[in-house]
Amino acid sequence: xxxxxxxxxxxxQGDLDAFEDLVARYERKVYTIxxxxxxxxxxxxxxxxxxxxxxxxxxNKFRGDSSFATWISRIVVNVCKDExxxxxxxxxxxxxxxxWLEEGTVEKQVKDTRPTPEQVYEQNELKDYLQxxxxxxxxxxxMVIVLRDIQGYSYEEIAQILDCSLGTVxxxxxxxxxxxxxxxxxxxxRGGWE
Amino acid sequence: MRECSEIQELLSxxxxxxxxxxxxxxxxxxxxxxxxxxxxxxxxxxxxxMFASLNEEELIPPASFRRELREKLEKxxxxxxxxxxxxxxxxxxxxxxxxxxxxxxxxVLLIVIVPVAMMGxxxxxxxxxxxxxxxxxxxxxxSADGEAGMRNFSITSDNYKTFKxxxxxxxxxxxxxxxxxxxxxxEIERKIIKTGYINLEVDDYKxxxxxxxxxxxxxxxxxxxxxxxxYDQELSLLxxxxxxRIPEERFNEALNRMEQLxxxxxxxxxxxxxxxEYVDVQxxxxxxxxxxxxxxxxxxxxxxxxxxLAVENELAKTRADIEALEGxxxxxxxxxxxxxxxxxxRETLTPVKxxxxxxxxxxxxxxxxxxxxxxxxxxxGFGNFIVALGAFIPYIILLICGIGLVxxxxxxxxxxxx
Numbered sequence: 001x002x003x004x005x006x007x008x009x010x011x012x013q014g015d016l017d018a019f020e021d022l023v024a025r026y027e028r029k030v031y032t033i034x035x036x037x038x039x040x041x042x043x044x045x046x047x048x049x050x051x052x053x054x055x056x057x058x059x060n061k062f063r064g065d066s067s068f069a070t071w072i073s074r075i076v077v078n079v080c081k082d083e084x085x086x087x088x089x090x091x092x093x094x095x096x097x098x099x100w101l102e103e104g105t106v107e108k109q110v111k112d113t114r115p116t117p118e119q120v121y122e123q124n125e126l127k128d129y130l131q132x133x134x135x136x137x138x139x140x141x142x143m144v145i146v147l148r149d150i151q152g153y154s155y156e157e158i159a160q161i162l163d164c165s166l167g168t169v170x171x172x173x174x175x176x177x178x179x180x181x182x183x184x185x186x187x188x189x190r191g192g193w194e
Numbered sequence: 195m196r197e198c199s200e201i202q203e204l205l206s207x208x209x210x211x212x213x214x215x216x217x218x219x220x221x222x223x224x225x226x227x228x229x230x231x232x233x234x235x236x237x238x239x240x241x242x243x244m245f246a247s248l249n250e251e252e253l254i255p256p257a258s259f260r261r262e263l264r265e266k267l268e269k270x271x272x273x274x275x276x277x278x279x280x281x282x283x284x285x286x287x288x289x290x291x292x293x294x295x296x297x298x299x300x301x302v303l304l305i306v307i308v309p310v311a312m313m314g315x316x317x318x319x320x321x322x323x324x325x326x327x328x329x330x331x332x333x334x335x336x337s338a339d340g341e342a343g344m345r346n347f348s349i350t351s352d353n354y355k356t357f358k359x360x361x362x363x364x365x366x367x368x369x370x371x372x373x374x375x376x377x378x379x380x381e382i383e384r385k386i387i388k389t390g391y392i393n394l395e396v397d398d399y400k401x402x403x404x405x406x407x408x409x410x411x412x413x414x415x416x417x418x419x420x421x422x423x424x425y426d427q428e429l430s431l432l433x434x435x436x437x438x439r440i441p442e443e444r445f446n447e448a449l450n451r452m453e454q455l456x457x458x459x460x461x462x463x464x465x466x467x468x469x470x471e472y473v474d475v476q477x478x479x480x481x482x483x484x485x486x487x488x489x490x491x492x493x494x495x496x497x498x499x500x501x502x503l504a505v506e507n508e509l510a511k512t513r514a515d516i517e518a519l520e521g522x523x524x525x526x527x528x529x530x531x532x533x534x535x536x537x538x539x540r541e542t543l544t545p546v547k548x549x550x551x552x553x554x555x556x557x558x559x560x561x562x563x564x565x566x567x568x569x570x571x572x573x574x575g576f577g578n579f580i581v582a583l584g585a586f587i588p589y590i591i592l593l594i595c596g597i598g599l600v601x602x603x604x605x606x607x608x609x610x611x612x
Contacts, residue, residue: 003506005493016267023263031255036248045256049263056267064490067513130248148210149245155212156524166528167418167437174206181241 004068011059019056026069027052030076036146037080039135047083051076077147077161084139133183141176148173197224198231200435203421205235209242214389214534296600303593385526387466388442388533390449396456399432399541405455406436406537413448415440415532425540433540439532448535456539472526479519486512 002010002021010018030051035044055062055075062071134142143162147153148169153161158169201224207213208221225231396402403420410417415438422434440448453461489509493502 003493003502005490014271016264016271019267020260020264023260027255027259028252031259032251032253035253041256044253045259045262048255049259049266052263053266053270057270066517067510070517126244127248127251130245134245145245149242150249152246152249154521155210156521156528165416165418167416167439170207170212171203171419173210174203177206177238177241180245181237184241184244185237 005064008059008062008064008068011056012062019059022068023052026072029069030072033073033076033146033151034080036131036134036150037077037084037142039131043083047079048076051079054079073151074161077151081143081161084143087139133180136183137176137179140172141179144169144172145176145180149177198228199423200421201225201228201231202234203419205231205238208235209239214536216389216391216536295603299596299600303589303596384467385469385472385530386442387468387526387529388445389464389466390445390533390535391460391462391464391538392449392452392458392535393460393538393540394452394456395459395540395542397542399434399539402455402539403434403436406438406452409448409451410438410440413440413444415444415448418534429543431541431543433538436537436539438535438537440535442531442533445533445535452535452537460538468526468530472523475519475522475526479516479523482512482516482519486516 002018004022004025007018007022011022027048031044031048034047034051035041038044038047051072055072062068134145137145144158147158147161148155155166155169159166162169201221204213204217204221208218211218213221225235394402399422403422407417417436417438419437420434421436422432425431425433438448449461449463486509489505489512493505493509497505
């Protein structure tokens with residue numbers, strides 16, 4: 001077994017096997033972070049791979065100012081953030097605009113992608129349930145919840161990652177937590193779980 | 195009731211202990227005798243804890259994960275070896291003219307040209323003064339000059355003090371250090387966290403917040419938090435609080451200008467000097483970095499497994515310390531560069547406005563004045579326009595070059611398409 005520092009140095013010299021050793025050490029951590037953001041295994045797998053790829057390409061920029069774990073976490077967070085922003089742009093469609101068809105205009109119909117209550121009941125596991133709540137949030141709220149409440153970043157770090165002001169972080173976090181709490185409580189009242 | 199909604203806005207930050215001391219005190223005071231907010235807090239805390247529990251779980255990536263990653267890595271590695279020349283060629287081959295590109299170029303040119311044109315066309319300060327002595331009422335221009343002065347970001351001396359620290363107390367010590375080539379004084383900028391609080395009573399809440407918004411924008415600060423509520427249902431009077439961050443050097447100016455927006459009921463300013471802490475943290479950070487270097491050097495030497503582990507442990511601890519110190523410095527920087535102002539605004543019943551006849555005094559005279567002023571402005575503007583035209587010519591040449599480049603790229607793009 002080599003130490004982490006040695007593995008990093010070897011990876012910097014282009015040793016792919018050494019880098020794979022690092023991957024083996026951190027793949028779970030990275031994959032879990034990606035899963036928390038994306039809420040499904042396909043995207044999580046893709047983005048975790050992308051994060052490692054990025055890490056490998058810029059490993060020369062890693063100078064040991066922080067631990068490798070911190071560094072790679074930051075990369076996967078950024079990759080997920082970019083992906084969520086991209087998705088948001090692609091997916092932002094007006095829900096009630098009129099669609100012109102040959103037969104005339106109709107209201108646009110949109111599939112409800114949120115899990116139905118039945119699906120939620122099936123997910124007996126509390127953790128799956130919590131994950132489904134996170135996935136139901138809009139990207140802005142999802143990011144602050146994952147960064148703060150799951151990953152435990154400080155407000156300053158979140159503001160830096162998301163490139164926004166501390167006030168924005170505070171208010172988004174406040175609103176996101178309220179939303180989650182309301183969802184949990186309404187679910188409890190319906191006797192959904194426990 | 196209104197206090198509850200106000201408090202509930204703060205609960206999330208309260209859980210993370212990220213409130214200003216004043217806000218924190220307010221929340222705790224309120225919580226003592228408000229069961230509803232206590233319940234809200236408990237529920238929020240429970241929610242936060244629930245999600246924190248997700249942190250403990252680690253998921254295992256699918257079986258194909260590492261194999262796929264290896265393929266991607268190998269691909270990336272072979273790409274890495276491509277030379278610089280090929281890269282440049284690759285960039286141009288992959289270059290696609292997107293519809294936004296000419297627009298972006300136009301925007302860039304516009305950004306460059308417009309300020310220059312404005313500078314050319316705007317009547318400059320000296321012409322203002324000339325006109326003032328010429329024929330127009332002087333007080334108008336006095337106020338205009340005052341504004342121009344503010345735009346120049348004059349930094350008042352009491353806000354930007356620096357002081358000197360002499361490391362050697364005795365003269366001999368200083369002399370010795372001078373010989374050794376060490377600078378004998380270190381200049382340190384004073385770090386002060388300033389917080390202001392104003393309680394205002396105004397005639398029109400919305401108008402006041404609008405004024406505050408423009409004020410903040412002008413001062414290059416930002417609004418952290420804004421909260422409005424109706425505090426008198428019958429008369430539908432509004433109240434609210436606003437938290438602002440203003441660049442430190444304009445703090446006093448901002449306070450004074452905000453005071454003029456209404457009747458001040460309460461005003462307090464609080465300054466906290468953190469220079470000592472700042473210097474302290476900086477020197478500790480330096481010491482930690484040195485320690486880290488030494489540990490790294492130690493790690494390089496071979497030793498027993500136990501030794502290596504001990505050094506590794508120490509290194510991890512040192513790095514954690516370094517990160518914490520860096521965070522503290524960043525926090526202090528942010529807090530001192532931007533001062534915080536808490537504004538509490540309350541709308542009061544507007545007194546009935548009286549009809550004033552004094553507004554008509556000297557109308558003819560003022561009419562004449564403004565007429566002459568406009569004519570003069572037009573003449574000066576025309577002169578400036580001709581001057582600006584001269585200044586434009588180099589930009590026009592640039593513009594033509596830019597358009598030419600776009601045309602060439604466009605043709606290239608079309609050729610490839612066909």
